[in-house]
Amino acid sequence: xxxxxxxxxxxxxxxxxxxxxxxxxxxxxxxxxxxxxxxxxxxxxxxxxxxxxxxxxxxxxxxxxxxxxxxxxxxxxxxxxxxxxxxxxxxxxxxxxxxxxxxxxxxxxxxxxxxxxxxxxxxxxxxxxxxxxxxxxxxxxxxxxxxxxxxxxxxxxxxxxxxxxxxxxxxxxxxxxxxxxxxxxxxxxxx
Numbered sequence: 001x002x003x004x005x006x007x008x009x010x011x012x013x014x015x016x017x018x019x020x021x022x023x024x025x026x027x028x029x030x031x032x033x034x035x036x037x038x039x040x041x042x043x044x045x046x047x048x049x050x051x052x053x054x055x056x057x058x059x060x061x062x063x064x065x066x067x068x069x070x071x072x073x074x075x076x077x078x079x080x081x082x083x084x085x086x087x088x089x090x091x092x093x094x095x096x097x098x099x100x101x102x103x104x105x106x107x108x109x110x111x112x113x114x115x116x117x118x119x120x121x122x123x124x125x126x127x128x129x130x131x132x133x134x135x136x137x138x139x140x141x142x143x144x145x146x147x148x149x150x151x152x153x154x155x156x157x158x159x160x161x162x163x164x165x166x167x168x169x170x171x172x173x174x175x176x177x178x179x180x181x182x183x184x185x186x187x188x189x190x191x
Contacts, residue, residue: 029055070119073137
């Protein structure tokens with residue numbers, strides 16, 4: 001089975017924010033790219049920024065959405081969306097987040113990792129031989145890829161761009177392979 005994993009578009013600020021104007025534009029562009037794929041099912045985090053990112057694709061594809069709690073971001077219980085804009089407004093908080101997002105967001109790394117890996121594992125088990133689109137978040141994607149690379153839950157060296165596409169192939173015997181990471185080619189127009 002093949003996973004087409006899309007990180008959400010650029011978000012506004014606040015608790016569980018929706019997309020910014022730029023994020024809506026990004027979501028429309030990535031929707032066109034994913035619509036060219038033979039996707040058979042669509043899954044999404046319950047968080048607004050991921051849900052709103054999935055909407056243009058759902059309109060194009062006519063597929064229905066399955067929301068999965070385990071695809072949510074580490075900041076799902078935080079008081080605010082922890083994003084790079086905090087470097088300007090709250091640099092100490094953002095530095096603490098980069099050092100240990102679990103502590104800042106008051107969630108155990110073991111629980112978060114189990115939730116994320118469990119969600120992706122169930123999606124793969126439910127769709128053998130199919131292609132599935134998944135709309136999620138940077139650290140959730142990172143944790144899934146870190147598990148594939150056997151780096152554990154504390155490896156945060158890979159941060160996908162907003163509305164980038166990451167592809168993972170899972171064989172029938174459970175072997176997982178990262179086919180691409182952070183593909184943003186859909187944002188570049190040929191000259």
